[in-house]
Every structure is written in C-alpha cells, then in structure tokens.
Amino acid sequence: MKLVILGGGPGGYAAAIRGAQLGAEVTIIEERKIGGVCLNTGCIPTKTLLRAARWLHEQEKMEAYGIDVQMKLDFGELMQRKKEVVEQLTANVEMLLAAHRISTIAGRGIVKNSQTVKVATEEGVQDISFDKLILATGSRPMMPPVSGLDLPQVVDSTGALSFKEIPKRLTILGGGVIAVEFAILFEALGSKVTMMEMLPTILPREDELVQEAMTEILRQRGINVYTDATLKKVEKAGDGLKLTATGVGIPEFLETKNLLVATGRQPNVEGIGLETLGIKVHNKAVEINEYLETNVSGIYAIGDLTAKMMLAHTAAHQGLLAAENAMGQTNKMDYRSIPGGLYTFPEAASVGITEQEARKTRGDIKVGLFPYEALGKALADYEMEGFIKIIATAETNEILGVHILGDRATDLIAEGALAIGMEACLEEVAHQVHGHPTFNEGMGEAAMAALGLPLHLFPK
Amino acid sequence: MKLVILGGGPGGYAAAIRGAQLGAEVTIIEERKIGGVCLNTGCIPTKTLLRAARWLHEQEKMEAYGIDVQMKLDFGELMQRKKEVVEQLTANVEMLLAAHRISTIAGRGIVKNSQTVKVATEEGVQDISFDKLILATGSRPMMPPVSGLDLPQVVDSTGALSFKEIPKRLTILGGGVIAVEFAILFEALGSKVTMMEMLPTILPREDELVQEAMTEILRQRGINVYTDATLKKVEKAGDGLKLTATGVGIPEFLETKNLLVATGRQPNVEGIGLETLGIKVHNKAVEINEYLETNVSGIYAIGDLTAKMMLAHTAAHQGLLAAENAMGQTNKMDYRSIPGGLYTFPEAASVGITEQEARKTRGDIKVGLFPYEALGKALADYEMEGFIKIIATAETNEILGVHILGDRATDLIAEGALAIGMEACLEEVAHQVHGHPTFNEGMGEAAMAALGLPLHLFPK
Amino acid sequence: RSDDKIRVSPVAKKLAEEKGIPLENIEGTGPKGRITKEDVENYQLPVSDEVQEQD
Ligand SMILES: Cc1cc2nc3c(=O)[nH]c(=O)nc-3n(C[C@H](O)[C@H](O)[C@H](O)COP(=O)(O)OP(=O)(O)OC[C@H]3O[C@@H](n4cnc5c(N)ncnc54)[C@H](O)[C@@H]3O)c2cc1C
Ligand SMILES: Cc1cc2nc3c(=O)[nH]c(=O)nc-3n(C[C@H](O)[C@H](O)[C@H](O)COP(=O)(O)OP(=O)(O)OC[C@H]3O[C@@H](n4cnc5c(N)ncnc54)[C@H](O)[C@@H]3O)c2cc1C
Numbered sequence: 001m002k003l004v005i006l007g008g009g010p011g012g013y014a015a016a017i018r019g020a021q022l023g024a025e026v027t028i029i030e031e032r033k034i035g036g037v038c039l040n041t042g043c044i045p046t047k048t049l050l051r052a053a054r055w056l057h058e059q060e061k062m063e064a065y066g067i068d069v070q071m072k073l074d075f076g077e078l079m080q081r082k083k084e085v086v087e088q089l090t091a092n093v094e095m096l097l098a099a100h101r102i103s104t105i106a107g108r109g110i111v112k113n114s115q116t117v118k119v120a121t122e123e124g125v126q127d128i129s130f131d132k133l134i135l136a137t138g139s140r141p142m143m144p145p146v147s148g149l150d151l152p153q154v155v156d157s158t159g160a161l162s163f164k165e166i167p168k169r170l171t172i173l174g175g176g177v178i179a180v181e182f183a184i185l186f187e188a189l190g191s192k193v194t195m196m197e198m199l200p201t202i203l204p205r206e207d208e209l210v211q212e213a214m215t216e217i218l219r220q221r222g223i224n225v226y227t228d229a230t231l232k233k234v235e236k237a238g239d240g241l242k243l244t245a246t247g248v249g250i251p252e253f254l255e256t257k258n259l260l261v262a263t264g265r266q267p268n269v270e271g272i273g274l275e276t277l278g279i280k281v282h283n284k285a286v287e288i289n290e291y292l293e294t295n296v297s298g299i300y301a302i303g304d305l306t307a308k309m310m311l312a313h314t315a316a317h318q319g320l321l322a323a324e325n326a327m328g329q330t331n332k333m334d335y336r337s338i339p340g341g342l343y344t345f346p347e348a349a350s351v352g353i354t355e356q357e358a359r360k361t362r363g364d365i366k367v368g369l370f371p372y373e374a375l376g377k378a379l380a381d382y383e384m385e386g387f388i389k390i391i392a393t394a395e396t397n398e399i400l401g402v403h404i405l406g407d408r409a410t411d412l413i414a415e416g417a418l419a420i421g422m423e424a425c426l427e428e429v430a431h432q433v434h435g436h437p438t439f440n441e442g443m444g445e446a447a448m449a450a451l452g453l454p455l456h457l458f459p460k
Numbered sequence: 461m462k463l464v465i466l467g468g469g470p471g472g473y474a475a476a477i478r479g480a481q482l483g484a485e486v487t488i489i490e491e492r493k494i495g496g497v498c499l500n501t502g503c504i505p506t507k508t509l510l511r512a513a514r515w516l517h518e519q520e521k522m523e524a525y526g527i528d529v530q531m532k533l534d535f536g537e538l539m540q541r542k543k544e545v546v547e548q549l550t551a552n553v554e555m556l557l558a559a560h561r562i563s564t565i566a567g568r569g570i571v572k573n574s575q576t577v578k579v580a581t582e583e584g585v586q587d588i589s590f591d592k593l594i595l596a597t598g599s600r601p602m603m604p605p606v607s608g609l610d611l612p613q614v615v616d617s618t619g620a621l622s623f624k625e626i627p628k629r630l631t632i633l634g635g636g637v638i639a640v641e642f643a644i645l646f647e648a649l650g651s652k653v654t655m656m657e658m659l660p661t662i663l664p665r666e667d668e669l670v671q672e673a674m675t676e677i678l679r680q681r682g683i684n685v686y687t688d689a690t691l692k693k694v695e696k697a698g699d700g701l702k703l704t705a706t707g708v709g710i711p712e713f714l715e716t717k718n719l720l721v722a723t724g725r726q727p728n729v730e731g732i733g734l735e736t737l738g739i740k741v742h743n744k745a746v747e748i749n750e751y752l753e754t755n756v757s758g759i760y761a762i763g764d765l766t767a768k769m770m771l772a773h774t775a776a777h778q779g780l781l782a783a784e785n786a787m788g789q790t791n792k793m794d795y796r797s798i799p800g801g802l803y804t805f806p807e808a809a810s811v812g813i814t815e816q817e818a819r820k821t822r823g824d825i826k827v828g829l830f831p832y833e834a835l836g837k838a839l840a841d842y843e844m845e846g847f848i849k850i851i852a853t854a855e856t857n858e859i860l861g862v863h864i865l866g867d868r869a870t871d872l873i874a875e876g877a878l879a880i881g882m883e884a885c886l887e888e889v890a891h892q893v894h895g896h897p898t899f900n901e902g903m904g905e906a907a908m909a910a911l912g913l914p915l916h917l918f919p920k
Numbered sequence: 921r922s923d924d925k926i927r928v929s930p931v932a933k934k935l936a937e938e939k940g941i942p943l944e945n946i947e948g949t950g951p952k953g954r955i956t957k958e959d960v961e962n963y964q965l966p967v968s969d970e971v972q973e974q975d
Binding site for chain 1: 470474477478481498499503504507508510511512515516518522524525526527528529530531532533534535536537538539540541545548549552555556559560771772773774776777780797798799800801809834836837839840841842868870871872873874875877878879881882884888889891892893894895896897898899900901903913915916918919
C-alpha cells in the first residue's frame with residue numbers, strides 16, 4: 001500500500017507516522033520545512049518567546065516574595081534560543097520519520113491524476129504514485145484588502161517572529177488567539193502595544209467571561225484595545241507607519257513602528273491540483289466527511305486545509321485517523337472535546353461550548369464558576385487572576401463546556417476535555433478527589449458549585 | 461440536628477461546611493488555629509516558600525533565554541510573605557465558617573460521654589452537646605528515639621518554617637514527601653543540604669522510576685542523599701550540631717547547622733476521650749468503616765487521625781462524606797483515585813498503584829512511558845526533565861496508575877485521577893485529543909505508547 | 921430504558937462483554953445510574969423462575 005502525504009506539518013507528519021506504523025509504504029512531500037507552520041513559525045516559536053516574556057513580567061511578583069531582582073533582555077539571544085528550539089524539534093521529527101522508514105521528498109507537489117502526484121524538486125520533476133493520498137497543505141495568513149499593507153513595516157506572524165529588534169510601538173490588527181498572544185508577548189518585552197479588532201469583542205469564539213477578563217488584563221497592562229474598529233489605510237511616516245482607522249473611541253490617526261496583521265488564516269487550496277480530480281472545495285476549504293475523506297474515494301484531507309478548528313492538535317488527530325482509515329479502518333473524527341489554548345500569562349483554555357451558546361442551543365443549563373483567588377495554590381503562587389467555569393445541561397448534568405482563565409489553564413483543560421470526551425456528568429468531576437493545593441481543585445469546586453454545593457464559596 | 465466537629469483542619473472545616481449546607485446546626489472546636497496543619501504549618505507555607513525558591517533556581521534557565529538576571533533574596537521578607545498568605549487563607553476560612561453560621565469554639569475538646577464534648581476555653585470549661593460527632597484532631601510530627609533531638613538546633617517541619625535565617629548547612633532526617641520538598645527548597649535558598657533516610661530509597665511509596673529520577677535530581681543539585689542510613693546520636697558542636705550515623709557510604713560523623721526531623725507523622729489519638737466511649741484504635745489511628753464511622757454509631761473520624769493517606773484533600777473529602785453520612789446519606793469513601801503531589805521543581809505526582817505493585821498484584825500489565833524531552837512544550841519552556849508513565853492491565857487496558865515527574869505534574873495528575881475515577885481504559889486517554897503544545901500531551905502519548913502506537917517515540 | 925443511552929464505565933463495558941451480560945440487565949450504582957466495574961462484578965445471573973416464565 002503506497003500512502004502519499006502532501007504537506008509535512010503536524011497533520012501530515014502524524015499521518016505519515018501512523019501510516020508507517022500500520023504497514024504502509026509512506027512518502028511525504030514538503031516544499032519548505034518539515035513541521036509546517038506549527039513547529040517553524042507558529043506554536044513552538046511563539047511559546048518559546050512567551051516563556052521569556054513571562055519571566056520578565058513576573059519581576060513584580062518576585063519582589064513580593066522578597067527577591068530583589070534585576071533583568072535585562074538581549075533580544076538577539078532570545079531569538080537565537082527560539083531558533084535552536086525550532087531546529088531541535090524539527091530535527092527530532094525528521095529523525096522520527098527516518099526511523100519509521102518514511103521517504104521525504106523536498107519539493108512542491110501537485111495532484112496530477114488519481115494515482116500520481118507530480119513534485120517539482122531541485123533535481124527536477126518527479127512523479128510519485130499512490131494508492132491513497134492525504135492532502136495536508138495547511139494554511140497561510142489572510143491579508144485584508146487595505147492599502148499600504150505591502151509596506152516593509154507591515155508584518156504577518158512570521159514576520160513578527162523575525163523582528164531584529166523589539167518595536168517601540170506595535171499595532172496589532174485582529175483580536176483572535178494569535179493576536180492576543182503577540183500583544184501580551186510584546187508588551188512584556190517592552191513595546192507599547194495597540195490592538196485593533198473589527199468585531200465588538202476580542203477572542204470572538206470564547207466565553208464572554210473570558211473575553212471580558214482578557215480585555216481587562218490587556219488594558220491593565222497598558223495595551224490599548226479598540227474593538228468595533230476598522231483599519232482604513234496604512235502609510236509610511238518617518239521610519240514607522242501612520243494608520244487611519246474608523247470606529248467608536250479610536251483616534252482617526254495612529255502612529256506606530258510596526259503593524260502586525262493577524263486577521264486570520266486561509267487554507268492552501270490553490271495550485272495543488274484539486275480541480276484535476278474534481279475535489280470539492282467549500283468556503284475556501286477542502287470538504288471532508290467524518291472519516292476525513294474528500295468526495296474522491298481514497299483521497300483524504302486534514303488540518304488547516306479543512307478549516308475545521310485551525311489547531312495543530314486537530315490537524316495531528318485528523319492525520320492519525322486519516323492514515324488509519326486509508327489503511328482500512330473506519331474511525332470517525334469527533335470535534336466536540338478538542339481543547340483550545342491561549343499561552344498568555346495568565347493562560348486561558350477552553351473545551352466544548354460557551355455559556356452563551358449553551359443557553360441558545362441547549363435551553364436550561366447549570367453554570368459553576370470558581371475564582372482562582374479562592375484557591376490556596378493561587379495565593380501561594382501569587383496567581384490569583386482567573387477562574388474556572390463549567391457548563392452543563394440542567395436536566396442530566398452532562399458537561400457541555402469548560403472555560404478557564406488562569407495559571408496553567410492550557411494543562412488544566414485536559415481534565416475538562418477528558419470529562420467531555422468520556423461524557424461525564426457534573427457528579428463525576430465533583431466527586432473526584434483533587435489534590436491540594438493545586439489549581440485543578442478549582443475544577444472540582446466549579447462542578448460542586450454547579451451542583452449547588454461548593455466547598456470554598458460564600459453561600460448566596 | 462446538632463453536629464459537632466473536633467478539630468478545625470482541612471478535614472474538620474470541610475465537614476463543618478458540608479454539614480451546614482445540609483441543614484445541621486454545626487459547632488467546630490479548635491484549640492489552635494482554624495486551618496489546622498495544612499494551612500498554618502503544612503501545605504500552604506511550604507508552597508509559598510517553594511514558589512520563591514523556584515524563581516531562584518530558574519536563573520540559569522532565564523540566562524538561556526537571553527535574560528541577564530541578578531537576584532538577591534531577603535529571607536525575612538519571604539517569611540513575611542508566607543505569613544501574609546497563611547493569614548489571608550485562614551481569615552478566608554473563618555469568614556466562610558461564619559457565613560455558613562457555624563459556631564467556632566476556641567479551646568481543647570475531649571469526649572465526655574455519648575452526647576457531650578467538654579471544652580476547656582479561656583472563659584472556663586463548657587459542655588457542648590451533640591447528636592453526631594466528627595473527630596478530626598489530625599496528627600503531629602513523630603520523633604524517633606535518638607538522643608539529642610531535644611537540642612534547640614533540631615527542628616520539625618514547623619520549626620523549619622520559622623527559621624530566622626537560612627541555615628548554611630541543613631541535614632534532613634527522612635526521605636518522604638515532606639523531607640524531599642524541604643531539601644529542594646533549602647538547596648535553592650542556598651543551604652548545603654544532606655538527606656538521611658533509613659530505608660533503601662527515598663519516596664518509598666512512589667514508583668521506582670520516580671524514586672530514581674528524584675534521587676538523581678537531588679544529587680545533581682549537590683544534595684548528599686544517604687539511604688540505608690541510621691542516625692545514632694546528636695550532639696552540640698559550636699553553634700551547630702555533630703551527628704553520628706551508621707550505614708553504607710555515610711560518614712560516621714557529620715557537622716550541620718540544623719537538623720530537620722521529617723520522619724513521619726502520628727495521629728492525635730491521645731487525650732481526646734476515645735476510651736470513654738470505647739472508640740477503637742488500631743495501629744495508633746482511629747478505626748473507621750467505608751462510611752467514615754467509628755465502631756460507635758453516630759461518631760465519625762476523618763483525616764490524619766485515621767491515617768488512611770495523610771493528605772489534606774483526603775481529609776477534606778472524608779470530611780464532606782462524613783458530614784453527608786451524619787446527615788443521613790450513605791456515601792462510601794474510595795481511596796483508589798486520590799492523587800498525591802510533590803511540589804518540588806520539577807514537580808512529581810501520582811495516582812493509583814506503581815508498576816512494581818501492579819506486577820505483583822495484577823499479573824500481566826502494560827506500561828506506557830513518555831519522556832518530557834519529546835514534548836514541544838517542554839523544549840519551549842526549558843522543562844525537559846521528566847516523564848509520564850501510565851500502567852494498565854494487559855487484558856482489559858484498565859488504567860491502574862499514573863506517575864508523573866516534571867513541570868506541572870501536580871496539575872497534570874488530575875487527568876489521570878479522573879481517568880481512574882471514571883474507570884477509563886487506555887483507549888479513552890489515547891483517543892482523547894490533547895492540546896498542542898502542552899505538557900498533558902504526554903498523557904495521551906503515554907497511553908498510546910502503552911497500546912504500542914505512540915506518535916513521538918522512536919520505533920523499537 | 922433501552923432507548924435511553926446507557927451510562928457505563930469503559931472498564932465495566934469490557935467486563936460485561938467478556939462475561940456476556942447485556943448492559944440492559946445491570947443496575948448502575950454510579951452517578952446518574954452509571955454502570956461501574958463493581959456493578960458488573962456483583963451482577964447475579966437471574967434466578968431460575970425468571971427463566972421458567974419465558975417458557
Ligand atoms: C503564530 C501562530 C501560532 C500558533 N499557535 C498555535 C498553538 O499554540 N496551538 C495550536 O494548536 N495551533 C497553533 N497555531 C496553528 C497551527 O500552526 C496550525 O493549526 C497547524 O500548523 C496546522 O497544521 P497543518 O499540518 O494542517 O498545516 P501547516 O502547519 O500549515 O503545514 C502545511 C505544510 O504543507 C506544506 N505545503 C503546502 N503546500 C504544499 C505543496 N503543494 N507541496 C508540498 N508541500 C506543501 C507547507 O510548506 C507546510 O509545511 C498557530 C499558528 C500561528 C500562525
Ligand atoms: C510540612 C507539611 C507539608 C504538607 N504538605 C501537604 C501538601 O502539600 N498536600 C497535602 O495534601 N498535605 C500536605 N501535608 C499534610 C496535611 O497538612 C495533612 O494531611 C492535613 O493537615 C490533615 O488534615 P486534618 O484535618 O486531618 O488534621 P490537621 O490539619 O492536623 O488539623 C487538626 C486540627 O485539630 C486541632 N485539634 C487537635 N486536637 C484537638 C482537640 N482535642 N481539641 C480541639 N482541637 C484539636 C489541631 O489544633 C488542628 O488544628 C503537609 C504536612 C506537613 C507537615
């Protein structure tokens with residue numbers, strides 16, 4: 001069985017490994033770097049920079065513990081560290097692929113016919129034949145149609161990850177996860193940050209309580225957050241930029257050193273030969289069924305290309321299942337218990353649906369809310385900012401969503417995800433013993449609160 | 461219904477709150493401070509000091525991220541911070557009790573007869589009558605019979621938490637959780653630390669892999685770890701101590717500034733009137749059934765006094781159930797999915813049984829092991845030390861134990877605890893989507909590894 | 921009950937399958953009637969008069 005995978009991001013390489021584990025002869029075609037956006041210019045480099053930024057941000061906390069601290073950041077060295085982490089991880093993945101006897105072809109691939117992918121490599125064009133094909137070409141930043149976005153001071157996330165110096169003033173267009181992470185990052189590194197979001201709120205997919213709390217945190221750090229704001233025009237001004245915007249409360253003109261455009265990403269559906277086989281595209285993404293198969297039998301699509309939830313772990317899990325299905329299994333993809341995270345300080349994470357969505361779609365619900373400031377661990381660690389919120393149906397107590405803002409949220413969410421994945425009720429989480437003192441105690445407390453019997457909350 | 465609770469630690473106050481929530485008229489008798497050992501001289505003060513120590517320890521990591529850092533600790537200020545955290549938390553608990561209309565009596569209580577507790581208060585002796593009674597008198601440090609332990613330089617954990625200055629040399633007798641936490645703490649604060657454990661290993665209840673890895677970590681930090689070692693005698697020497705010991709590899713004489721005795725704790729069964737009603741004591745702990753009831757109907761016992769798993773969250777959960785049962789419910793206590801944690805850096809945590817115990821008692825098992833160094837998040841955060849190990853039955857894949865060493869372990873364990881609590885098999889955890897990049901990805905990987913299909917491990 | 925989704929723990933489900941006990945027959949004692957491993961282990965085969973009734 002010849003399994004060919006187009007694209008070597010987290011989706012593609014997971015599919016390749018699982019395919020090899022199940023006995024396929026696997027070839028993976030990658031035009032740039034193994035690891036895709038996530039390892040090279042996404043998840044990993046941002047998290048490395050955020051680790052340093054968090055230490056800088058924590059100086060005030062350290063002082064509260066009697067530590068007299070002085071820090072000075074060498075931005076070049078930090079960028080060097082980031083480079084090393086990325087190189088080590090991508091090298092690991094390459095070794096892993098080799099150890100699984102997966103062939104890697106460096107070049108741009110395009111579907112030629114129902115058995116062949118044509119690849120343009122440095123040594124010329126190669127035809128690679130397949131029995132099954134998995135498309136995993138990912139996505140790229142979306143640029144809105146605003147004049148002046150071609151100026152050199154305007155960057156996308158990849159550009160912001162290769163700044164030579166920390167911009168004195170940074171304006172971020174967009175208010176999604178990536179935009180907020182960069183805002184928190186550069187504020188901590190010393191930039192004066194402004195955010196501009198077209199919608200009435202940042203983090204539009206999160207629970208309203210998370211939206212409000214994160215907006216408040218950004219503002220407390222001196223970040224200007226403008227919502228309902230539209231960027232009209234970008235012009236050169238000195239060695240920086242002059243922005244023209246409209247909206248309530250936003251000045252008409254803003255001066256900035258750099259503009260980071262983080263307004264979303266679009267699937268790479270173009271120029272890969274989808275038309276040749278009539279592979280269906282809907283809303284600019286490849287259409288797939290529950291088994292990750294496109295409308296053409298034997299051809300699967302995964303990851304950002306399918307625009308389901310544009311996350312690395314969605315891509316990887318789709319990749320595993322697509323490979324399993326290509327090898328004859330019939331595993332369905334379920335998106336309900338996939339968590340999402342925000343690697344700010346404090347962190348945020350969620351799984352399932354928001355309170356607002358639950359009220360709309362599920363009628364009567366129960367909500368349990370537990371603030372970090374009531375946790376012993378939060379006080380001991382000076383991490384009192386945050387909460388855990390849990391949402392369930394009123395009738396059966398089935399858990400529908402978990403929303404966390406606060407330290408370690410991106411790891412705490414795993415318990416919530418497993419609870420939803422295993423179709424737990426509030427009782428299961430409420431009766432589970434949580435260690436003391438931990439942040440995860442808040443999960444048990446939130447579940448108890450939803451049931452009306454919290455331990456560490458004042459009676460109403 | 462008059463519910464009286466003897467002892468205001470985490471067990472006692474949890475019982476009081478739940479009792480009040482269910483409509484009881486609750487009185488709690490506490491001779492010292494509400495919050496017991498945990499809040500005043502246990503969990504909370506140690507974790508506050510460890511938070512500061514961790515920052516001190518991380519300086520090398522910060523340097524690797526291009527941060528030139530200088531730190532100077534004012535130990536007095538740190539102790540002040542610790543005091544404030546403790547005061548805030550105990551004040552919170554007191555307010556919580558008041559808000560639930562629970563009466564608190566300051567004084568030492570003793571069971572007088574089957575309806576009365578006699579309390580010696582500042583205003584004289586009071587008789588408090590009860591319908592149901594919950595005993596929650598906790599435990600105290602155990603001092604081994606070694607001559608010289610009454611010297612002022614010899615301290616227990618409470619003494620170590622009120623040091624006026626950081627001891628230049630600190631010797632710790634014992635190798636349990638508390639001993640290891642103090643070793644890591646004082647090493648990071650600048651002490652030269654020596655540990656002396658009678659058993660062949662430190663952390664005797666943990667999985668062997670955790671024991672070995674933690675021993676290695678202690679040694680790498682310059683801590684002398686002597687196992688199979690016995691302390692024979694303690695004598696005054698200058699302003700410090702001279703210790704005489706026997707064992708393989710340990711010098712006969714050791715000089716130290718202070719000796720911290722952390723050899724275990726014993727339940728407070730004495731002088732509380734157990735004999736009056738013939739309440740049974742076994743192995744120096746109060747005997748209880750699954751419903752937390754003693755052999756005397758209507759009298760319950762919880763927490764360290766019952767020596768089940770001497771942890772604050774065990775005490776609290778027992779407290780909730782004892783109160784519920786006193787109020788007519790019939791809830792069984794189940795100890796199988798109670799996690800335990802070690803708040804060192806890196807942290808450690810576990811739930812369920814060890815690999816060694818599983819092999820002995822469950823026959824054929826599966827083991828999945830995933831190292832932190834294979835996690836993108838661990839690289840991005842410079843937290844490559846550690847692993848997640850998962851143990852299951854070979855036949856049904858029922859998860860029996862999870863053992864974690866590494867950053868955030870005390871919070872990651874919540875997923876493992878819920879998995880065991882909900883009787884999950886390896887498949888449930890392996891098929892659960894874990895966010896990327898997180899430390900909890902390691903849980904999914906460990907489960908996949910146990911099933912033979914890990915994503916980020918080299919094939920054998 | 922049969923059209924309601926049966927709440928059962930993964931371990932209990934496997935164990936019941938192994939023993940050939942239909943889940944419908946087991947009384948769940950966990951939260952919201954969830955069938956636990958213990959419920960399957962404690963399950964008693966129906967006594968003979970129930971079998972006679974079917975005749
Ligand atoms: C700044 C930033 C931060 C992010 N942080 C996170 C995070 O913390 N957590 C998270 O879950 N997600 C995060 N994401 C999103 C995550 O990076 C993507 O969801 C993920 O990379 C999608 O994986 P993929 O395999 O579908 O595609 P990609 O990672 O986009 O990989 C596709 C690969 O295919 C190659 N390719 C494309 N076309 C061809 C062709 N014709 N021939 C050969 N090769 C081709 C590309 O070169 C690329 O390497 C972040 C994204 C960004 C931009
Ligand atoms: C240094 C240290 C660190 C620890 N760290 C952790 C940790 O991180 N996590 C964890 O889970 N556990 C930890 N523990 C253990 C934890 O503190 C105990 O398990 C927990 O306090 C037990 O709670 P309890 O309610 O049973 O008893 P206690 O906390 O001991 O409380 C008993 C209370 O009863 C009072 N009392 C006793 N007799 C009488 C009487 N006759 N009349 C009136 N009042 C009386 C006492 O004054 C006391 O306040 C730690 C312990 C120590 C020593």
